Amino acid sequence: MSEQTPDYKDTLNLPKTDFPMRAGLPKREPEWLARWEEIGIYDRLREKTGRESFTLHDGPPYANGNLHIGHALNKILKDMVVRSQQMMGKDARYIPGWDCHGLPIEWKIEEKYRKKGRDKDAVPVVEFRQECREFAAGWVDIQRDEFKRLGITGKWENPYLTMDFHAERVIAAEFQKFLMNGTLYQGSKPVMWSPVEKTALAEAEVEYHDKESFTVWVKFQVVGTGDATLDSAKVVIWTTTPWTMPSNKAVVYGAGISYGLYEVIGRPEECWARIGERFILSDALAEDVLGRARLDPSMYRRLCDITSEDLAKIQLLHPLHGVEGGAGEWDDIRDFRAADFVTDSEGTGFVHCAPSHGMEEFELYRDLGMLEQVITYNVMEDGRFRADLPFFGGKAILKPNGKEGNANGAIIEKLAEVGGLLARGKIKHSYPHSWRSKAPVIYRNTPQWFAAVDKPVNDGQDTYGKTIRERALTSIDELVTWTPPTGRNRLYSMIEARPDWVLSRQRAWGVPLTCFTKNGSLPTDDDYLLRNEEVNARVLEAFEAEGADAWYKEGAKERFLSGIVAPEDFTQVFDILDVWFDSGSTHAFVLRDRADGSDDGLADLYLEGTDQHRGWFHSSMLQSCGTQGRAPYRGVLTHGFTLDEKGMKMSKSIGNTVSPEDVTRQYGADILRLWVAQSDYTSDLRIGPEILKGVADSYRRLRNTMRFMLGSLADFTPSDQVAPEAMPELEQWVLHRLAQLDATVREGYSAYDFQGVFQALFQFATVDLSSFYFDIRKDVLYCDGDTAERRAARTVLDILYHRLTTWLAPVLTFTMEEVWLERHPEEGSSVHLQDMPQTPSRWSNPDLAEKWSSIRKVRRVVTGALEVQRREKNIGSSLEAAPVVYVSAEVAEVLKSVSFADLCITSGIEISTQAAPEAAFVLEDTDRVAVSFAKASGEKCQRCWKILPDVGQHSHAGVCGRCDAALR
Template identity: 55%
Template sequence: MTDTPEKIDYSKTLYLPETEFPMRAGLPQKEPEMAAKWKEMGLYKKLRASAAGREKFVLHDGPPYANGNIHIGHALNKVLKDVITRSFQMRGFDSNYVPGWDCHGLPIEWKIEEKYREKGKDKNEVPVNEFRQECREFAQGWIDKQSDEFRRLGIEGDFDNPYTTMAFHSEARIAGELLKIAMSGQLYRGSKPIMWSVVERTALAEAEVEYAEVESDTIWVKFPVVEAITRTHPEKMDRVMTHTSSLNDDLYGASVVIWTTTPWTIPGNRAISYSSKIEYGLYEITEATNDFGPQPGEKLIFAKRLAEDAATKAKVTFKLVRDVTGAELGAITCAHPLADLGYTFAVPMLDGDHVTDDAGTGFVHTAPSHGREDFEAWMANVRPLEALGIDVKIPFPVDDAGFYTEDAPGFGPSAEGGAARVLDDNGKKGDANKRVMDALIKANNLFARGRIKHEYPHSWRSKKPVIFRNTPQWFVYMDKDLADGTTLRTRALNAIDQTRFVPAGGQNRLRAMIEQRPDWVLSRQRAWGVPICVFADAEGNVLQDEAVNARILEAFEKEGADAWFAEGAKERFLGSEHGGEEWQMVSDILDVWFDSGSTHTFTLEDRPDLKWPADVYLEGSDQHRGWFHSSLLESCATRGRAPYNAVVTHGFTMAEDGRKMSKSLGNTVTPQEVMSQSGADILRLWVMNTDYWEDQRLGKTIIQTNIDSYRKIRNTVRWMLGTLAHDHGDEIAYADLPELEKLMLHRLSELDQIVRKGYDEFDFKRIVRALSDFANVELSAFYFDIRKDTLYCDAPSSLKRRSALFVIRKLFDCLVLWFAPMMPFTTEEAWLSRDPKAESVHLEQFPTVPADWSNEAVAEKWKGVRAVRRTVTGALESERKEKRIGSSLEAAPVVHVADAELLKALDGLDFAEICITSDISVVSGEGPAEAFRLDDGTKVAVEPKLAEGTKCARSWKITKDVGSDAEYPDVSARDAQALRELAARG
């Protein structure tokens, strides 16, 4: 009796993928462990050591405020920065990321004051340096917290030695920058209308306000015409802006009517602006149906385009008496509508380009204490106004608490009922508007009133309205000659022209802001910050003494800016050379934008591991008016150029439906939530997949889309890892590689250019899209699919198999290293899974792609091969759909090719292997009419046929040589040879 041969388990003879790299990522659990490992192993220091001596690439971190948990905007911002620094580090640079924090100013001070209010404490009763210490401790607590949150995101940088604006050295350097500006004559004390927060009792910069819709009182006010300049000062007429002939008597007794949405500014009125480009008319009221105000017979002057609308508001009927010329308007003077309360000065008419007839009356109530354009119009006419005997002094009608002063007769402290108030401590409307309107009605000078909804500036911290008020502040000149033929404005504009902007539109935006901006207001009336550490006399002249400055900076370096507020500071700094009565310490602190604008000095200049200027600054697009802006001005004022070579901006994250994220709408997405549920690499992949230069969206659906994209990438990496478990590291000469492997190497050479250019241009979406499409379409669905049979079944000695392993090794290295800056956790896991002895993927460099991998001839040929393959694949899919075949290995189609070039491309190839069929026939010609064709113009027709032969028990191919080897009767000859070789190897 013959023994039955033992049945072989052929699955154990196949080189199937083997890996412990799981399909399920488990990122929320693995990532914190990996971040902790990086911290423990000192990855940051290893990166610096490995990059020693290389050319530096520096992205300077714009400092977030240290006053709360990070939000999605922080995550977007820091991930972009991390990807940039990592990508340059892995391309041969010393790319050091030093995180920083903005610690001074109102956001933190406001938090401490809130705690005081909760405890019933008064900030002003606490010693200033004690209060400052509480601010310092509060900031440090949030720096520590945010550091942990940024590291959880996978951000790598010098978190053990960051920069902070409250460090003693930083405060000394900020003070030093101010003193440089003061010593060069660019600092001055002036008086201008600025945005003022009554709630916070401080001046605000444009970058510190946001706009919200409010409903305001709106009034039309009559200014009686009382005088003609030509009659009282004919010899001075040529010094006024316009010239005129004789003034007709019918303008006497008429009134110029202005319109304003801020009735409380009427006490600050000093002029009326008009435009000589607008058509005006003199109107007479013929009928009135109002409860107060204008009556029949009154004459009024309006822009002709706006007269009827104003009449409707006042419930009157007009008739046009005659046109009024700009020359006539320039020759008259009006009385103030509240003259009876003490406003007895003349109100001149000023020709101004800012006046339009789009709304209102065509006349602009001009209060230089309460508006930038008003101030500029007034200052532009100071000399001719003085020549006419007009007092040009700008009043201070409103104090820091929003109350009227004695510069507002009838409404100030001595008025009946006390001082009226514009806004109260909670930002609510006070009684100022009502009292002004009541006074105008009493004076018979209120033409009409109403309500209007419009956008109005609010403090972005307190969310309360601001006011515009004239206050003494410290400024930096924008247009003063700096003794070299330049001004701060021209220096800044020239620097903008020398800077690269991504996207390019940022250049025009910043340029427009610099072209239009007024002098830089530096002073803030707060306690927590770097002081404006200068001494000034009563006229505002700044003490310029290098010895005094040296004492100040030495003290700040040792003790911090608290030294300015310490007892005896004045005497300590002035020394014996100057009298304490003549020179007074300035008590204001610096605008925090000056702090952050100075960070380049104590980071880029002072740290040997960085360099000045930075290669790039990257922040949100709002920083054109913020950090980009202040850094540019500070550096141009002290160094004559920008502290950066390139500026990259990102947009803002909106909810999935395009609306602004809001807690009240319940549509906010926090980075903490995404990381705990899906992982930081998912959040980072979302950032990489966005058009971050524009506003982007985030929500559950978008997160899921990125999870799906991530899984495909991960599965591609997983399959490569499993396959490379059987790799012995053979190096195959390029000339010996099959064409398909040469094609894959050619694609790597193309991708290498795309990846490097994408990282250079900060175009991350292009990189992700190219790599993802390559992994999903060209690898998983094409190359890997074709080569699985060879990789799983060929003999160990097979050149084709060893070539495929060689190329997959290169594919793995390239993809994992190229993705490493974007998905640091996943790529680290994959890299260490491939080589457990490696330290970290992040200590590697991007792979060097040999020039000879580029092979356009092979690429062009395989375009044709793949075109024919698509038709075959389509035919097989149709057969599967009709259930005529189950697997493509059951087929042996006949392929008719009528295109000579396509036919030539297939010459010499195992096209059955490429189409994953058991057999295939390629013939020249059109093929029968019933053959399968695609509607893509390809001259290929496919006749589906079934393969003939027996199914191989090992490879599942259907061939006629199954059983040709007696030792292995149920497999093909190829598989029998592989089994024999495997058996010989033991």
């Protein structure tokens, strides 16, 4: 180029945009949050009338601590559901809520009392409840701000709280339906009990951890058979809960198990077995049992079979039978019979039964009609034995801190003293613990209130079945869609096998069981429970005005009963409802009662972690089937748990936790949202520093795609638009891809397949657009004048812009708002007020797509050949090349129908149907395509940089004909 050649840079249509390369999300996202609040996005969306409603009902998080990464995953998934459904044309409602009652909050207040040396029982219950209410309210405010920071849309200024007065009224009303429809009863059976927290627990409140337990092999003397051989024997049982031995009432055996009589003929020192002792044992387990007693096979012999006829004769004595100081506590004959839950896979082939502390034993003797003979009340609410229990009175199974108490040790010592012990040891096994106190739990027989799941519900709502269980199982199969489908099996099997629902808790902070029992009546009597609609109405009226505290105020019983029945004839129940009943009832005061709830009282979706099959999904199903005859939801979506990068469970002690606050502070909430969208939520999700770096890299690539579009559309107006049918084939191919993607996006969002949607859009943006279409069209966009080709390209960019911003807005909530406002900065504008544009079916063109698939395959061989030349320093830019491409005649015809040189970003190209030279470049996976390299001939255009023969032959110095026309 001569010195006189002008600098044409300023004549190019270079991108113009203020959209920055660096996102600065941590700083800028709060600005968009404030803007959305100012313009009232959520309420403005509700003004769009005539839409089909879609309601995602929020499973309430617990109001007692900062959010963890699992909370973020859950709420982001919910937000992506709500936003995508809204932008696909529905009225998508989301009312966030909180669980505010229950033990975790009560526990926190008690901890505060303990630190101050204050006795909780000395505090008036209403005052205590008020402290719990204030504690929960404080955490609601904190968590609300933390959720909003993640870009979660919803009715944040008016959430639902289970402790609101109206909510407490409805929870009480829902309980009263169980009272009135005949499914409520008081019973005494073993329930999971926390001695530390002094209350019954639901299965969902229990988690399993390894625990080291005492294990003992105990001898029961056989009596009363009239057979000298049998009467000389002892039946041996094995248990990992020695503390249940004082409550033993029976031993059971397996009808199909092979048993033998074993005699001790030798013994080592330090052994509890005596020479001549005889033990009845399962043959499959005898060697193991006697080995535990330190007897090798030379020290015992098998005398004979013990037949089913022999077993039928046997009665047993408790090891503490007749012991001095026992006060006759264990002198009754122990029951002995067959039971189908006995196996010979471990233990001794016999099972000791304390029906007060084991569900299988309880059910066995319940079905036999023998509960009165076998139920004990030895264990108090704090896990100590009743004070008058001989030898063990006051002994604790667990200490107040949840550690091992002195009960097991005392019992083992006493059994050894009286000769009742054959062996002892310890075992490490999975054991239930309270998920709040982290202390072990026990099974304890205690009077509780239950909802019967197999008793016909007297409410006339029998479409799905007559009982709660029938209604639930039918709903699972006929009403509910499960995502993923395996969720159906999980809940179905749980409902199918579950016992009656324990509704009562022995605590203070919650909604009370608003019922009264008749003095002098038994729980089995028809008049035991007061069922009176007028009384119920009084209670509900008081709760609506004062909340559930009304139940605890002085004179409450007289207030609710006077003038209807005699207050002195009834006892007021003060147990509170299981907190899962609270959350299970939320459909009633959110979906049903709120104007912005659900049109038909059903949620379109419940969305929680997989643990909620035994939690909220489960309790909501039971509660709703008991009160309205069917499930409260049409769809259930479950997601996995969050793990660290190595797949380990997160733990503060290990130091591998990831805080949502830390991620938003370092990267911004959109990176956290993108991590959710890129992950398969149907299994456990991993997150950590390296994973987040990868997510941030994906984000940058996507951001650059959006930035390119914005720069090229800087001065685009509707008058620049070109009709699709007038566009070049390349633009029509892009429209075809958009038609494909429109179906992919809508189907994916409808199926809650966020990973599938994002992968499709990311692949399109980075491969089809950035690496192909944008790369090719840069030349036209930058260098053309006002040509039809440039107008067509910009029309396609405008179409791409409106689709990508709306398609990606449910995921990249903040970034797509930023992209939208670059072109629509007017007051009140927001991408989140838009719907996804409808895509004309005529854009779909499979024939054209097939043609361009063939073109792209050939192009890939050309770019591969040029990359080799670039590596070998033969060229610096592909515009220096004019290769020869050898293809079949059929493909040659296709390539000649388009500007293939422009597609390959070369200055020239030759299409040949001749045989390719041996040195030609080929790709193994592309048949019958070869490329020979050749340099372009001519001069370099100083404006577009193509090397062309006509450069310098036009009115403007140093440019090609195309650029000369643009300059003119």
